[in-house]
Amino acid sequence: MQLLTVSQLNMYLRDLLDADDLLRDVWVEGEISSFSRHFSGHCYFTLKEGEAQIGAVMWKSVAARLAALPANGEAVLAHGRVAFYEVRGQVQLYVDTLRPAGIGLLQAQFERLKERLAAEGLFDPSRKRPLPLLPHRIGIVTSPTGAALQDVLNILRRRYPLAEIVFAPCRVQGAGAAETIINALYALYETNVDVIIVARGGGGAEDLWTFNDEQVARAVFASPVPVVSGVGHETDTTLIDFVADVRAPTPSAAAELVSPDIVALTDDIAHMRNRLEAAMTQRLANARETIDRLKLRLSLRSPESRIRRDRQHIDELLRRATSTLERRLILARTRLDGARGRLEALSPLATLARGYAIVQSPTGTLITEAAQVAPDDRIEIIVRRGRFHAHVE
Amino acid sequence: MTQTNERSPGEEYETLYSRLQQIVEQLETGDLPLALALALYEEGVATAEACQRLLDHAALRVRTLMDGGDQSLAMTETDE
Numbered sequence: 001m002q003l004l005t006v007s008q009l010n011m012y013l014r015d016l017l018d019a020d021d022l023l024r025d026v027w028v029e030g031e032i033s034s035f036s037r038h039f040s041g042h043c044y045f046t047l048k049e050g051e052a053q054i055g056a057v058m059w060k061s062v063a064a065r066l067a068a069l070p071a072n073g074e075a076v077l078a079h080g081r082v083a084f085y086e087v088r089g090q091v092q093l094y095v096d097t098l099r100p101a102g103i104g105l106l107q108a109q110f111e112r113l114k115e116r117l118a119a120e121g122l123f124d125p126s127r128k129r130p131l132p133l134l135p136h137r138i139g140i141v142t143s144p145t146g147a148a149l150q151d152v153l154n155i156l157r158r159r160y161p162l163a164e165i166v167f168a169p170c171r172v173q174g175a176g177a178a179e180t181i182i183n184a185l186y187a188l189y190e191t192n193v194d195v196i197i198v199a200r201g202g203g204g205a206e207d208l209w210t211f212n213d214e215q216v217a218r219a220v221f222a223s224p225v226p227v228v229s230g231v232g233h234e235t236d237t238t239l240i241d242f243v244a245d246v247r248a249p250t251p252s253a254a255a256e257l258v259s260p261d262i263v264a265l266t267d268d269i270a271h272m273r274n275r276l277e278a279a280m281t282q283r284l285a286n287a288r289e290t291i292d293r294l295k296l297r298l299s300l301r302s303p304e305s306r307i308r309r310d311r312q313h314i315d316e317l318l319r320r321a322t323s324t325l326e327r328r329l330i331l332a333r334t335r336l337d338g339a340r341g342r343l344e345a346l347s348p349l350a351t352l353a354r355g356y357a358i359v360q361s362p363t364g365t366l367i368t369e370a371a372q373v374a375p376d377d378r379i380e381i382i383v384r385r386g387r388f389h390a391h392v393e
Numbered sequence: 394m395t396q397t398n399e400r401s402p403g404e405e406y407e408t409l410y411s412r413l414q415q416i417v418e419q420l421e422t423g424d425l426p427l428a429l430a431l432a433l434y435e436e437g438v439a440t441a442e443a444c445q446r447l448l449d450h451a452a453l454r455v456r457t458l459m460d461g462g463d464q465s466l467a468m469t470e471t472d473e
Contacts, residue, residue, distance in 0.1 A: 162402040162403040162448070162451045163454075164401045165454065166458065168458045169458070266448055269448070276420065276438065276441065
């Protein structure tokens, strides 16, 4: 038998426990009781199961990673190491991870909260607002260090660099994160953003727990502008997804939803230019047509055409007059020729041509009987060519 | 509270774009006097070019609100 001091015994027990592999890495299921948070931030509680219990310690750093501090009566799964606390001679569980046990009380609480908020109308489809077509200012609520922010900015830079981004940083997990999200949201409400994206990259269900916070949901509900939630991955659904005006499966998808595509915008401008050209071409064609029509009407009424028409009329009249005259001339000439023929047949000259002569007195009296002359009378004899005087014997 | 009164590129774009839309519709539907049509057309072309310039030269601007529950909310500008 050996005599030990208390310190020696405790040291022995400590070494004994430390040497055990199982106790260094153990999951313990139980119910929280006597939970207390020291002003240092460290948490102390008891894990109970029926009559059995074990003291547990959760350091401040571990507690800070939790979405919410556990409450007494909550069923949890605690992970950590079992060690001997020599000062008080107690065996304790040093918790480094704490999760709701099974579907857990938290999940049940969440379902109850969801039902309550649904009944209040927070998820009412009729209050969902459409996203602005061309948001001028886009608010983003997310962690300054997370990938979600860069994802969102990259998409917006590529798709819609005309936007102005107002970034409201917050913490997206751990104790107090909900409060920073609410503050970030209300800070954005005081600015003139047109739409707000609440984003957080994927993570375990407990990492997204902050977005199931009732006050966060109410803060989103209070937004004066449409809110797009882009929290987690496709399959994760949190409370704010129900409250938000539009739910996007990822932060990148949220950014795409709020931004028009610059390629589409460029196409649209080109299309407008084409319409502009076409409309102007049409207008010019119309103008040209009108001018042509007017020119035609003008030329029809111009004095020149009147003169041309009159001149044509005069020409026609003149032609008709000429031809009439010509016909009459021909007729007259024919008649004249006939008359001349007849005249020539009757002409004394024709008789003369046949060798007869005309005898007349110097006074021109035609002598047709011998009794008209006496001897020594002078007479004039006309023959076919010429005339001469003679003495009657 | 911090409110910017200057027009953002997005606002400018939207204003120009709706003016462009208006001009195109007016040219397409109205039997405008030719002088007015020509003036509108020239304005339309210039407006379309201004829109395109905005799209071509836009660079995303990011303002960051101060972190945490700080009610004074000073603004910081970051050139992205």
